[in-house]
Amino acid sequence: MGAIIMTTVLGLTGIAIYGLLTRRHLIRLVICFNVLEIAVLLAIVYAGFVEGGQAPIVGGAEAAYVSALPHAVALTAIVIAASSTALMLAYVVRIYRTRGSVRIERVRRWRG
Amino acid sequence: MRTGWALLFSVALVGCGIVTLIAGVDLDTHGAIFDYAHHSVQHTGAVNVVSAVLFDYRGLDTLGEATVVLATGLVVAVLAPKARTSMLSVRLSLVVLYGVALVLPFVSVLGFAVILFGHVSPGGGFTGGVVLASTAVFFAVVYTVGGQQSYVLPMDTQKRIENAAIATFLLVGFGGLVTGGAFLANAATGIPLGEPGSLLSAGLIPLLNLVAGMKVGVGLAIVVVCLFSE
Numbered sequence: 376m377g378a379i380i381m382t383t384v385l386g387l388t389g390i391a392i393y394g395l396l397t398r399r400h401l402i403r404l405v406i407c408f409n410v411l412e413i414a415v416l417l418a419i420v421y422a423g424f425v426e427g428g429q430a431p432i433v434g435g436a437e438a439a440y441v442s443a444l445p446h447a448v449a450l451t452a453i454v455i456a457a458s459s460t461a462l463m464l465a466y467v468v469r470i471y472r473t474r475g476s477v478r479i480e481r482v483r484r485w486r487g
Numbered sequence: 488m489r490t491g492w493a494l495l496f497s498v499a500l501v502g503c504g505i506v507t508l509i510a511g512v513d514l515d516t517h518g519a520i521f522d523y524a525h526h527s528v529q530h531t532g533a534v535n536v537v538s539a540v541l542f543d544y545r546g547l548d549t550l551g552e553a554t555v556v557l558a559t560g561l562v563v564a565v566l567a568p569k570a571r572t573s574m575l576s577v578r579l580s581l582v583v584l585y586g587v588a589l590v591l592p593f594v595s596v597l598g599f600a601v602i603l604f605g606h607v608s609p610g611g612g613f614t615g616g617v618v619l620a621s622t623a624v625f626f627a628v629v630y631t632v633g634g635q636q637s638y639v640l641p642m643d644t645q646k647r648i649e650n651a652a653i654a655t656f657l658l659v660g661f662g663g664l665v666t667g668g669a670f671l672a673n674a675a676t677g678i679p680l681g682e683p684g685s686l687l688s689a690g691l692i693p694l695l696n697l698v699a700g701m702k703v704g705v706g707l708a709i710v711v712v713c714l715f716s717e
Contacts, residue, residue: 381508389501396493431536432609433528433683440524443536447545450537450613451552454703458559461710465566468714 380421387414401467401477405460412456419445419452531673532680533606533689541611542695546671550656553699556706557653560713567713579629587629594622602700606689612696616703623708627715642712645705652702659691659698671695 387410394407423442431443467477474482527539541549602615640648663672673690674680681688 381504385501385504388504389497392500393493393497396496397490430609431524433524433534433536440536443523443527443540446537447540450541450611451548454552454613455555457707458555458710461559461563461714464714465563469566 377421377424380417384414384418384421387411387417399479401470401479402464405463405467408463409456409460412452416449416452416456419449421445528683531689531692532683533692534684535606535608535611538606538611538692538696539689541613542692542699543671543673546660546673546695549695549699550660550671553653553656553702556703557649560649560706560709563710563713583629587625591622591625594618594625598622598700598704602696603693604686605696605700606692607684607686612699613703615696616700617707619700619704620707620711623704624711627712642709645709648701649705649709652698652705655698656695656702659695663691 391407391411391414394410395404398404398407423445425439425441428439428441431440431446433440470482471477476482523536523540523544527533527536527543531539531543533539533543598615598618598621600615601610601618602612605611605615660671663676664670666672667674667676673692676691678690680690683689687693
């Protein structure tokens with residue numbers, strides 16, 4: 376279980392870093408950021424995993440629960456990720472309107 | 488050439504991760520951290536431990552998170568100030584118009600239920616807020632006629648709700664500071680915690696859930712509608 380999840384995390388991280396380094400289309404860069412965020416979220420949630428633990432809604436009987444702290448952190452991170460994605464997309468739209476392209480090498484007057 | 492270096496760098500990075508894992512760096516720290524699940528009902532009265540962490544133990548971080556959404560709404564509204572849409576002027580069929588009209592009330596009720604039962608069941612302000620924001624997205628996509636956008640609520644009302652929500656959050660925080668000795672204090676203010684698991688329990692957590700839900704719902708709706716209208 377743990378090996379599968381950590382492999383997925385590392386695989387997604389590798390894909391995202393590779394994409395960030397090679398793609399030149401700004402929307403694809405935003406997508407790479409999102410893939411990286413998903414990898415991080417998976418790692419965070421897995422950090423609170425307890426073998427055989429239940430979801431952290433306290434019931435009557437004493438039971439083992441998975442740790443709730445990473446869940447709260449992941450919830451925060453999702454909202455922040457959505458906000459940063461919205462900001463990036465707004466800037467991409469702005470760049471397209473003022474500079475005429477969303478491909479990095481074709482954007483005129485990149486500086487200034 | 489560039490692709491080759493990028494591939495090499497990515498593979499090296501993943502390799503470092505694999506080596507770290509195989510070398511046995513233990514990520515398991517459950518024994519060392521505070522066991523929220525077995526204390527939260529007694530401390531906060533909330534059955535949902537995630538809600539207890541978000542709005543009681545780490546309430547200040549949640550306020551910061553709400554501020555990020557507020558700032559994003561501001562910046563996106565500045566960057567995309569157009570009132571008319573160019574990309575959503577497609578006329579949809581009658582089935583879509585009436586189908587969405589049928590679904591929208593249920594989605595709104597689901598959103599409010601997820602918010603109001605956030606301290607006794609899975610869910611909470613942020614989850615329910617996103618559900619509420621989706622109604623605004625439905626509305627903006629379906630009922631945009633001829634490039635003239637329509638809103639569930641007028642834009643001014645949305646901004647007022649957002650401001651009132653963040654002001655209430657701050658007021659609750661400072662109220663806790665005055666009566667309970669700590670910013671966003673809950674049980675320490677002397678508010679009755681109620682029967683754990685009932686709707687009116689957990690002190691100030693349901694109020695903060697509602698405030699955060701309004702905040703996130705309206706904030707995301709503003710962001711999405713502004714991005715549509717570019």
